Amino acid sequence: MTVLHERAGAFPDGVVVLDGAVYWTTMGIPARIPGKTGEQSLDYSRRDGGLHRVCLDGGGARDVVPAGSITTGKQLVSDGATTLYWGDREGCRVSCVRVDGTGLTDLVVNGRDPTGLQECVGVAVDPAAGWLYWTQKGPAKGGQGRIFRAGLEIPDGATASDRQDAEVLWEHLPEPIDLEISGDWLYWTDRGAAPSGNTLNRAPMPLPGDRGTAPQILADGFQEAIGLAVDDEAGVVYVSDLGGRISAVALPEGHGRGSQVLADLHEPISGIAGISD
Numbered sequence: 434m435t436v437l438h439e440r441a442g443a444f445p446d447g448v449v450v451l452d453g454a455v456y457w458t459t460m461g462i463p464a465r466i467p468g469k470t471g472e473q474s475l476d477y478s479r480r481d482g483g484l485h486r487v488c489l490d491g492g493g494a495r496d497v498v499p500a501g502s503i504t505t506g507k508q509l510v511s512d513g514a515t516t517l518y519w520g521d522r523e524g525c526r527v528s529c530v531r532v533d534g535t536g537l538t539d540l541v542v543n544g545r546d547p548t549g550l551q552e553c554v555g556v557a558v559d560p561a562a563g564w565l566y567w568t569q570k571g572p573a574k575g576g577q578g579r580i581f582r583a584g585l586e587i588p589d590g591a592t593a594s595d596r597q598d599a600e601v602l603w604e605h606l607p608e609p610i611d612l613e614i615s616g617d618w619l620y621w622t623d624r625g626a627a628p629s630g631n632t633l634n635r636a637p638m639p640l641p642g643d644r645g646t647a648p649q650i651l652a653d654g655f656q657e658a659i660g661l662a663v664d665d666e667a668g669v670v671y672v673s674d675l676g677g678r679i680s681a682v683a684l685p686e687g688h689g690r691g692s693q694v695l696a697d698l699h700e701p702i703s704g705i706a707g708i709s710d
């Protein structure tokens with residue numbers, strides 16, 4: 434394992450590689466809330482998350498969006514060209530910015546409430562079709578997770594807090610987290626309760642106006658699955674989990690099935706990204 438950058442900020446999460454640089458989100462510093470049984474929970478609702486960049490050779494580190502500009506940066510993706518998109522969990526929104534740090538824009542804004550139903554985590558974009566996808570995971574192990582779709586552009590007459598074009602594609606999922614589009618499939622991780630949670634899932638991309646079909650579980654038994662990276666050419670999906678493992682899952686049409694632990698770092702792993710040679 435090679436350390437690319439030491440000072441990644443407070444609780445790095447989402448990561449994407451674009452044009453020779455690594456971009457990542459930070460969640461910020463949580464407040465520790467004591468519970469009735471003496472255990473502590475972490476509260477990330479303070480607005481101190483950010484978005485950052487470093488070159489693949491470890492140089493040129495800088496802030497794209499400085500800490501304090503977002504609340505809790507989660508999954509980060511790009512359109513493959515000029516724009517980065519991410520979920521802001523406790524900020525209850527999906528936002529985007531150009532890679533040079535200009536044009537910071539909220540695309541989805543939900544009203545925060547105690548239920549956790551409005552928290553946005555995973556993000557995927559389909560620039561060719563003009564679609565934005567995102568997850569709202571719901572409360573921990575609550576079975577109320579949802580996956581949404583809306584246009585990448587906010588329609589005339591609508592606002593980020595009133596996405597009249599938003600569709601609910603899947604609902605009553607355990608706790609969907611990160612998303613990735615590959616071919617005609619939407620893939621996602623789920624850190625919720627078994628048997629449907631702690632899984633890697635996929636389903637065909639629904640046509641406009643259609644609901645999603647029942648997802649196919651490709652692998653299970655993760656320790657709170659979070660990040661994923663799909664390698665269609667190799668027929669493998671890589672999954673990270675909070676147990677500290679990175680696993681390789683063979684796709685059904687690939688050579689072999691099941692998952693294999695590639696690395697165990699013994700500390701929580703969130704976002705992952707693949708780099709093609």
